[in-house]
Amino acid sequence: MPGHIRMLGSVDICGDGGPWEIGHVRQRAVLAALAAAPARRLSSAELAWWVWGDLRPMSAAATLYRYIHRLRRHLEQVPGLAIERGYRLVCAPEQIDHLRFSSLVRQARATRDRALAIRLYGDALRLWQDEPCAGLETPAFVSFRQRLTHERDAAELDYVDLLLGEGVHAELLPGLHTRRAERPFDERLAGQLMLALSRGGRSADALDQYRRFRDRMITELGREPGRHLRDLQRRILGSADPGFQPG
Structure with a gap:
């Protein structure tokens, strides 16, 4: 340059x-x-x-x-x-x-x-x-x-x-975890982390991320996560592959 x-x-x-x-x-x-x-x-x-x-x-x-x-x-x-x-x-x-x-x-x-x-x-x-x-x-x-x-x-x-x-997921996890800590109420980012974990065979960790995110939102902001994140949680609960639906 x-x-x-x-x-x-x-x-x-x-x-x-x-x-x-x-x-x-x-x-x-x-x-x-x-x-x-x-x-x-x-x-x-x-x-x-x-x-x-x-x-x-x-x-x-x-x-x-x-x-x-x-x-x-x-x-x-x-x-x-x-x-x-x-x-x-x-x-x-x-x-x-x-x-x-x-x-x-x-x-x-x-x-x-x-x-x-x-x-x-x-x-x-x-x-x-x-x-x-x-x-x-x-x-x-x-x-x-x-x-x-x-x-x-x-x-x-x-x-x-x-x-x-x-189909990329494992390579994204370190950066996603870092950004999640920096922006704890970013629902789109939380969904990306959940999807990357689930796609990597770690559905239990993905659901744990949702639980922790929801608990913090309710405690600190007084509201539930939005529809996109709730839908992603339901897809992870009900399927081996939740599919990719950007929020």
Whole structure:
């Protein structure tokens, strides 16, 4: 891949030789703010909100000018990347990993070729190194991180549905157990774990997962699981193979 900006993890400019040193964490925040929506021209006030949130110093404008000057010098070494006057990042979409992720997910959802969709989802999810913009904690970055994480979670669910539909199950279990612990009330994820266990000959474990999920929902949320999960539990109880019906 040509020189690009990495956002799905720590914020870096990457070239053939690996990531380059960007400098101070707030200089990194300036780059990340511009790369969050590169088609948009940010005002000085908007950029300061990304970088400092409510703690904007009196010297914010002058400090931003210095950060932008240094970043422009860095980007001179990266073909296709530049910062225009008025605080707008110029780049090709594939030069920013979160935009490439979104593009691959859209392609996966648009195709009717299951094998191609599986490959596209896999390529998209492998772009993730860590939480987006790791270490940047202003309200703007927290909101941006939450949005991207939601998109990743949705893509993972679609990807696992496709894999389960192709008969994959044992290989999915470690990741499904991890995500279940992280998102204990996600019914679609609970159903995927139950189906993977049942398909692997572990129907008793699948039913135990349902029981624990239901107990926690009733105790903490005061409601029963939804129809899709209840139907899956009944199919597991009544059949050696519950079938694949994504929820």
